[in-house]
Amino acid sequence: MALIVQKYGGTSVGSLDRIRNVAARLKSTRDQGNQVVAVVSAMSGVTDGLLKMANELSENPSERELDVLVSTGEQQSIALVAMALQDIGVAGVSVTGRQAGITTIGSHTRGRIEDIDPRYMNELLAADKTLVVAGFQGITQQGAIHTLGRGGSDLTAIAIAAAIKADVCQILTDVDGVYTCDPRIVKNARKLPEISYDEMLEMASSGSKVMQSRSVEFAKKYSVIFEVRSSLNNNPGTLVLEEHPAMENVVIRGISIERSQARVTVKGIPDEPGMSGKILGVLGDAEINLDMIISNIASDGYARHSFTMHSNDLGKAQAALKPLLSELGPNAKVETEGGIAKLSAVGIGMRSHSGVAATMFKALGNAGINIGMISTSEIKIAVTVDERFIEDAARAVHDAFALDKAPIWFLHDKSSWEKCFSLDGMKTFHRTRVALP
């Protein structure tokens, strides 16, 4: 018997019929001998309806009151799902964020989970209840209601899985897993059976928005194995877990792209200490999120710094840098370039394989695509290209690393795999793997 946390988003509970489907799914997971804790979002549309009322009442509604208002959406869902469970003979019990013992810190509308006291949930589990927990909410030590901001229900599910020591946490969503690349762009993109936390984080920060980074970070911190899978079918999804040795056999796990990027280059900077700090300081004060940051000494003996950012921030960046130019000296100059996109190849196998960058650049060169900036991390190589060619670039790199073909690898830990694969729908996937001696 496994203890499974299943998270259902707003679309999955978006109507009474869908709530009945969720209840049936939870029942089927139970019928297979598991205990289940569901974490649910508000019915889709409910949160927006509440926010609309708030914005009609006030141009700038108080965030404390927004939390009080919006958190009712999840409270309604949990009651309705619990009722639907009871109606099919399952002992469903709703659990609010407060009842789940979720204490938060930080600001209203973007609280952070500080601690979970799982005693009440554990009592209910000991009584063999099926819990339906409100995602996206918690309370502060002082008893104020907090919501957790975007992706908050995923975070709730993963944090609860850690607190009640669940065997796995399933994030049921409208995509059916994490792909080697966006299948709308690369037709032969393949759903990944597994991906490491670090790879998932790099994919997320490079544009693959399956989940918010902080949920993945939380899972990594507390070693929560979670699976991204579809709420519409029973196909196995993608397991996200700590890397294991066999994973390094795969050089590149996946490719992510990010469009609408812009580059700003400040050139003619005297090669003196403190210059970079000044430049990054004014951009930070202007609340511009920088992505790639590259600096170098040019042939003219002056330093130059280049940054990428979302193209929406380009104007703000130019305005922020303008007053600084005179301070940087007579030769300082700002150049900008819009219409670029970023392609990132991610894989922990890079650490133990050489020639990865060469393979990637050669593939792009063969496709006639010019590379702009290059930035690397231990498990990522990112390049900028002309935005018009980003899809071609993705296909070329996907092909070069043969990402459409499933790799053959070791089972790293048979017992823990079997625990995961014994969950509903995972059996087929298990059989496709080959255990090498």
Place this chain on the structure above:
Amino acid sequence: MALIVQKYGGTSVGSLDRIRNVAARLKSTRDQGNQVVAVVSAMSGVTDGLLKMANELSENPSERELDVLVSTGEQQSIALVAMALQDIGVAGVSVTGRQAGITTIGSHTRGRIEDIDPRYMNELLAADKTLVVAGFQGITQQGAIHTLGRGGSDLTAIAIAAAIKADVCQILTDVDGVYTCDPRIVKNARKLPEISYDEMLEMASSGSKVMQSRSVEFAKKYSVIFEVRSSLNNNPGTLVLEEHPAMENVVIRGISIERSQARVTVKGIPDEPGMSGKILGVLGDAEINLDMIISNIASDGYARHSFTMHSNDLGKAQAALKPLLSELGPNAKVETEGGIAKLSAVGIGMRSHSGVAATMFKALGNAGINIGMISTSEIKIAVTVDERFIEDAARAVHDAFALDKAPIWFLHDKSSWEKCFSLDGMKTFHRTRVALP
């Protein structure tokens, strides 16, 4: 400066415009130098909408989950009212039942307030905030969400007024006070400036459904002076308070009627101990609410018992009594009569005035109305009449006691009156009173 609790029902917060009106009203009460705590219901329609979903999901939805679901309605209202306050520059703060420290006992969907810990509310008041508290809800010692059942928001308001030692509690509703009789029936019915708790309770139990009895009982127990007034205008309403000596100068405070009554008479009962207990026992087991209960020895030497009840219960009562008849002996027989109504005249002045029943019966006789059963308490005389004549009966008794004319009486406690009258809108009313030496 007075501390005032104002309760607004679902209609008063039934749209964003009405929420703005409530906020404006709260602001105006503050602008007059008072501190205000609002207690609000769910926006009208919201609770019904939630119940509809629950009933679609389950034929018999769990009462625990109904509480979780339905309590979101008030939580939404408090956030929205607080936002509307902030939008007009008033420091509104929403307070859930839990945050208000309301602990409850009893069953789900009909919890009873056990205790209020007002510390958080007092902190907010000390910081000069305008509180917006969710009516109708509390939590158990174990942390489960309870709703308080019908009239629960009134109860919340009165209980909070007691807990924070408010000067007065205003119940703002769609009627503008308690009348000497239903003004739709008696055109010259007069709004009462004040009524004692006991009179209000007798009126409530006799068909005048301005408020649930338990709210009035709670107010009496904790000496909370409350005022029933309209949320649509600023007219003074009716103060409900502990009786004071001057109140006894008024013989009859008001008249209430109750339609759709039925009478059941069991006759031919041997005059032996235990017979009444048997009969009341089977009716109680059948969950029939009896109103008037009269028993007597008839001229034939047998006992007879008569009861009134709502006519909906008549069939159930007959079925319950049938198996009992043989036990009661060969002469036992059940007679029933539908189509009757009850008229009750209520007033604490009855205790010190004689001839009240005579005046009432004479008035009914002069109007050609036959009296059925008669029942009295220390402060009430109730009679049944043919339902077709109940409105004529009400008018006849109203006239006989000259209830359309305001009595002249003493001010019983000048300082406490002035406190109440200094609240907005009460000044006019004050001037109409005459202080006798």
